[in-house]
Amino acid sequence: MKKVLKMACIAILCLAATACGNGSNGGNGGNGAAGGTTRPSDAAAASAAPENTASANDKLIVYTNANSDGRGxxxxxxxxxxGFDIELVGAGGADLTNRLIAEKNNPTADVVYGLNNMLYENLKKENILARYVPKWAGEVEEGxxxxxxxxxxLVKQAILLGYNPEAFTPETAPKDWTELYQNDAYKGKYEAPTLLGQMTPRLVVAGILTRYTDPSGDLGISEEGWNAVRQLYDNGVPAVEGEDFYANLASGKTPLGAVVSGTLAKKEDQYKVKAGIVSPEIGVPVIVEQAAIVNGTKKQATAERFVDWLGSAEVQGAFAAQFKAMPANKQAAEQADPAIKALYSTLKTQPLDWAFLADHIDQWVEKIELQIMK
Structure with missing residues (x-):
């Protein structure tokens, strides 16, 4: 009797295991459970899986201030x-930041790239950005x-003081931005950073003002610093919206002014003039173009795939080779042009307190536009 009972129990257990196995296979494969009918939850999972793993890319609206000179x-x-369909909306970095903040409750953009960490700090404070760590994050230079x-x-950019080599030599060119307004030899020969809706002019001004920080001064700057900026504008030639400064440098109209490392090679080739570069002892402002996803986008999955693609070593390496840029991605940096590598090897980075700049730059611009640029 014991032997019979034992064999019966074994048979029952085998039948139960077979039933469970059939049910599991039916759920995973979408072929139905043991009873031969498909459960609603299994059908939903089966139909959703292909869509989640191989969904089509939605068209993305991408805001950027880095689309000039063929880059866009x-x-x-x-x-x-x-496989991405993107529409670029280009403007100055500060203007894009203000636009993103204005659109906060009804965002138009899905991705924003090209702005620097100072502007992204402002966007982060306003809850404009969605947190996302791309696949290539670990390949980026630390910090x-x-x-x-x-x-x-994505890309490191140095803000440089350049000069026309036919107008000045390394000996006669200024050694720092401060000499532009302190030495009469340069009066009326440099472009003043008047287009303050753009980031490059803002950083030129910031590079001067931050030398004069004073907690008790107006907007954190001593009176000496504000006087320096007044002289900068009084003795320079105002920039004109729509004009290419490098064209004016090459022609000699304004042979001194700001150039950006990432566009320098293309400008030199376009205008057949190789600018001289000033290397101030204090260093030069070096900003980093960044990429982020806009909080509230309805195309989150596509935006993530796009950012993964955009910052990859393959794409950034190709971009560096095409535009002679200096990637932040260490693997991509190996593909940078030897000339741009050599340039960065000679440059010292000016120490800048980006949090301080982020907190004050808009107020500085307002003061300059209303009280200094008249």
């Missing part, structure tokens, strides 16, 4: 090859991206 056209073409994961470094 290049990115659109390369993104298209990778360049947001440690909290809201924005990530």
């Amino acid at each position: 056209e290049w990115l659109i073409a390369e993104a298209g090859k990778a 360049l991206s947001d440690p909290e994961g809201y924005y990530h470094a």
Whole structure:
């Protein structure tokens, strides 16, 4: 009797295991449970899985201040090859920041790239950015991206003081921005940073003002610092909206002014003039273009895939080779042009308190536009 009972129990257990196995296979494969009918939850999972793993890329609206000099056209073409349909909306970095804040409750953009960490700090404070850590984050030079994961470094850009080599030699050129307004030899020969809706002019001003920080001064700056900026504008030639400064440098109209390392090679080739570069003892402002996803986008999955693609070593390396840029991605930096590597090897980075700048730059611009630029 014991033997019979034992064999019966074994048979029952085998039947139960077989039933469970059939049910499991039916759920995973969407072929139905043991009873031969498909459960609603299994059907939903089966139909959702292909969509989640191979969903189509939505069209993305991408805000950027880094689309000039063919960079925007290049990115659109390369993104298209990778399966992305993007529309670039270009403007100055400060203008884009203000636009994103204005659109906070009804965002238009899905992704924003090209702005620097100072502007991204303002966007982060306003809850404009969605936290996302791309696949290539670990390949970026340490300390360049947001440690909290809201924005990530793409390209390093140095703001340089350049000069026409036919107008000045390394001996006669200024050695620092401060000499432009302190030495009469340069009066009326440099472009003053008047287009303060753009980031480059803002950083030129910030590079001067931050030498005169004073907690008791107006907007954190001593009177000596504000007097220096007044002289900067009084003795320079105002920039004109729509004019290419490098064209004026090459022609000799304004042979001194700000140039950006990332566009320098293209400008030199375009105008057949190789600018001389000033290397101030204090250093030069070096900003980092970053990429981020806009909080509230309805195309989060596509935006994440796009950012993963955009900052990858492959894409940034190709971009560096095409535009002679200096990538933040260490693997991509190996593909940078030897000339741009050599340039960065000679440059010293000016120490800047980015948090201080982020807190004060808009107030400085307002004061300059209302009280100094008349």
